[in-house]
Amino acid sequence: MPPTPPEPAAVLARPHTAELTGWGRTAPTASDVRRPTSATELQRALPNGSPRGLLARGLGRGYGDCAQNSGGTVVETTDVDAFTIHDADPASDTVLVTAEAGASIDRLLHALVPQGLFVPVTPGTRYVTVGGAIAADIHGKNHHRKGSWCQHVTSLHLQLADGEVVEIGPDRDPELFWATAGGMGLTGVVLDATFACPRIGSSRLLVDTDRAADLDEVLELMASGDHAYDYSVAWIDLMAGGRATGRSVLTRGRFATAEEAAPAAGPDPYAYSAGVLASAPPFVPDGLxxxxxxxxxxxxxxxxxxxxxxxxxxxxxxxxxxxxMVGGWNRIYGPQGFLQWQFVIPFGAEATLRRIIEELSASGCTSFLAVLKAFGEADPAPLSFPAPGWTLALDIPAGVRGLGPLLDRLDELVVAEGGRVYLAKDSRVRPELVPQMYPRLDEWRAVRNRVDPQRRIRSDLSRRLGL
Amino acid sequence: MRDAVGAVQSVLVLGGGSEIAQAIVDRLVGGRCRTVVLGARDITALSPVAARWQAAGATVDSFAFDALDPASHQAAVDAAFDAHGDIDMAIIAFGVLGDQATFDADPVAAADAARANYVGAVSASLAVASRFRTQGHGTLLVLSSVAGVRARADNYVYGSTKAGLDAFAQGLGDALVGTGSRVVVVRPGFVHGRMTEGMQPAPFATTPDKVADAVVAGLAKGREVIWAPAVLAPVFTVMRNLPRGVWRRVSAR
Incomplete structure (x- = not known):
């Protein structure tokens, strides 16, 4: 009989050495992992970090090494997850919510939706924490209208490398606030944040679907029609070549009013249930x-x-x-793991977008559906990823022969157009390209040097890219 | 740091004169590697390769390293790590092939080969492993040989040193599970080069460049054992299981 595993809580409460990876399950490194159960305990972690530094980690949905700190301390914040929905004038469009760093969008939605509220921004997974949302300045299907997560944050508490806790926001030390937005967790440990949540008329969406036969058609549909929708994204088939290159399914929508939702939602317009319907098996062989x-x-x-x-x-x-709906879907890529490549290039660079899609299609990389979206305006954060233009995100198994050189070549095309890759997804970009992709990197470094001159906060991403 | 496609940014080579190791470093430097640290008995002989890697954009540093002096290994490895920060990959590349007839006549020379190939590799690997544990990541690439899979009458001293090294490396790899570090064992067949000059090549003979290509591909795929060429894996599965008498005839040269 196998030995009974110890109670998870008992194991996790004390520091233990564990190998961590990002969601792509590549390049594992070992850290001293701590999981505080209260805000007080979380604050005690930083002054007691290891000589190789400390890093906060949420739900580990970053694809690459952004939430790893090899040989150092990693503080998992997921048990520090209390939140408050503030009272608001019923006539206001939004309601303020204050949440601790480890609160996930999943938990928030279970409380918010029944009260007629939604999160300001959600990525393609609800298993991200508020701390992670700030560190990556996440975006979603509504970026063209509402921007990224940090544009909805009114204030946050940040613990600096020296242990001091500061309250910052767009109007309170904006320099540090915007360096923290998209700063990949390197300016300090986010303790909690207050953000504005929009009201919704129901828990249902009214969705329009359009199938586009090729890239030109989908780009045209988005360029001409996105402004009429709150949410928009296209799924694109990168395996299709020839005349079908770039064929896509575009889905766009908005929240339905209670009346519109009634036929489907029944008596309660805000009924919300979200669960995992199936799980990927624990072991999947290579090459499935x-x-x-x-x-x-x-x-x-x-x-x-x-x-x-x-x-x-x-x-x-x-x-x-x-x-x-599929728990642990990242395991279907097998033990070698996978990586996600996401870039944005400005509007007007459609020819390059087409060339990249053609190269990917011709390379024969096995890529499931990729996601294509038109971004809106950027926010003031120097390391924030979204910028006006087209963004494409795709998953590729990590073991594919020649993948490194292929993506290096495509990165050059992206940079030549003034584009960039998303650091929260990155696991392999050439470090020399980062200052070109993020021309305000030195501005960000100046703020980081102000708050953490001794580099007490570090990650494998910051080591790899020399941030 | 090692990236998602197996590329590393810094490498330490112990046995910097090894042609296979140099061919591997050529490829690493062509990728992401910007720091090369070489430990070798004769570092002056390394200036041409060092210049080549510097021209490709890498920082190259070298230090005197004596495989036959295990007592010096930890200090030498520590100095390399302390001077260059994280080392993403270390290659244990030193070793002597020797000549079986010479060994038969000179047991002390045979013991020296064993001290370099096995004893020295043990202490050097452990010195690296302790630093890998501290930094929480690292790949130790150990150059073994198919000669260690089954010892042959005409080179059993060399074969047995590689057999010991191979077993040690596998065990170390298992011991490092959970530490973020890993061991990759490379088993080349007959490799044309300085070490084998004038010898009659064995079947499936290969070159340092081809071995290096196989290593880079294996690293990207996360392999724990890399055979070069790949066909030697099934070949030696058969060879290892041949009856002694048959093996003696097959392996006779």
Whole structure:
């Protein structure tokens, strides 16, 4: 009989050495992992970090090494997750919520949606924490209208490397606030944040779907019509070549009013349930995803999408978080793991976007559906990823031969257009390119040097890229 | 740091004169590697390769390293780590092939080969492993040989040193699970080069460049054992299981 595993809480309460990876499960490194259970305990971690520094980690959904700190301390914040929904004037468009760093969007939604509220921004997974949302300045399907997460933050408490706790916001030490937004956790440990949550009319979305036969068509649809929708994203089939290059399914929508939602939602317009329907098996052999299986999947997915559908009612999980229905889906890539490559290039660089998609399609990399979106305006944060233009995100198995040189080549195309890759997804970019991708890097470094001159806060990402 | 496609940013080579190690470093420097630290018996002989890597944009540093002096290994490895920060990969590349007939006549020379190839590799590997544990990551690449898979009458001293080294490296790799570090064992077949000059090549003979290509591909795939060429894996599965008498005839040269 296998030995009974000890109670998880008992194990996690004390520091232990563990190997950590990002969501892509590549390049594991070992750290002294602590999981404080209260805000007080969380604050005690920083002054007691290891000589190789300390880093806060949320739910580990960053794809690469941004939430790892090899040989140092990693503080998992996920048990420090209390939050308060503040009273608000019923006539106001938004309601302020204060949440501790470890509160996840998943937990927030279970409390917010039944009260007619939503999060200001959600990525493709609800398993991200408030601290992580700030560190990566996350974006979602509404970026073209509402910008990224930190544009909705009114204030936050940050513990600096020397242990001091400061309250910052867009109007309170804005320099440090915007360096923290998208700062990959390197300016300090976020303890809690206050952000504005929008009201919604129901827990359903009214969704329009358009199937686009090629890249030109989907870009045209987005350029001409996105402004009429709160949320917009296209899923693009990168395995399709020739005339079908860039074929996509574009889904756009907005929250339905209570009346509009009634036929589907029943008596309670704010009914919300979100769960995991299935889990990926704990071990998947290499090569389950090969050219044949992925091509077949993408074909099926494209064909089953309607050519044009209007006003379909969808739930929040279906519209925003479809992958969350499969627990641990990152395991389907097998033990070698995978990486995600996400870049943005400015509007006007469509020819380069096409060339990148053609190169990816021709490389024969097995890539499931990639995500294409038009970003809106950037926020003032020097390391924030979103900028006006087209963003494409795709997953690729890490063991593919020649993948490193291929992506290096594509990075050059991105940089030549004044584009950049997303640090929260990165696991392999050439460090020399980072100052070109983020021309305000030195401005960010100046702020980081002010608050952490001794580099007490470090991550594997910061080591790899020399941030 | 090692990245998601197996590229490293810094490498320490113990046995910097090794042609296989140099071919591997050529490829690493062509990728992300910007720091090369070389430990070798004769560092002056390394200036041409050092210049090549510097021209490619790497910082190259070298220090005197004596495989036959295990007592010096930890201090030498510590100095390399202290001077250059994180070392993402260390290559244990030193070793002597020797000549079996000479060893038969000179047991002390045979023991010296064993001291370099096995004893020295043990202390050097452990010195690196302790630093890897502290930094929480690292890849130790150990150059073993198919000669260690099954000892042959015409080079059993060398073969047995590699057999010991191979077993040691596998055990160390298992011991390092959970530390963020790992050991990768490379088992080349007959490699054309300085070490084998004038010898008659064995079947599936290869070159340092081809071994290095196999190593880089294996690292990207996260392999724990890399055979070069790959066909030697099934070949030696058979060889290892041949009856002694048959093996004696097959391996006779």
């Amino acid at each position: 995803l090969n050219k044949l299986t992925v091509r077949a999947f993408n074909e099926l997915w494209f064909r089953k999408a309607p050519v044009r559908r209007r006003d379909e009612l969808q739930t929040i999980p279906t519209f925003f978080h479809p992958l969350d």
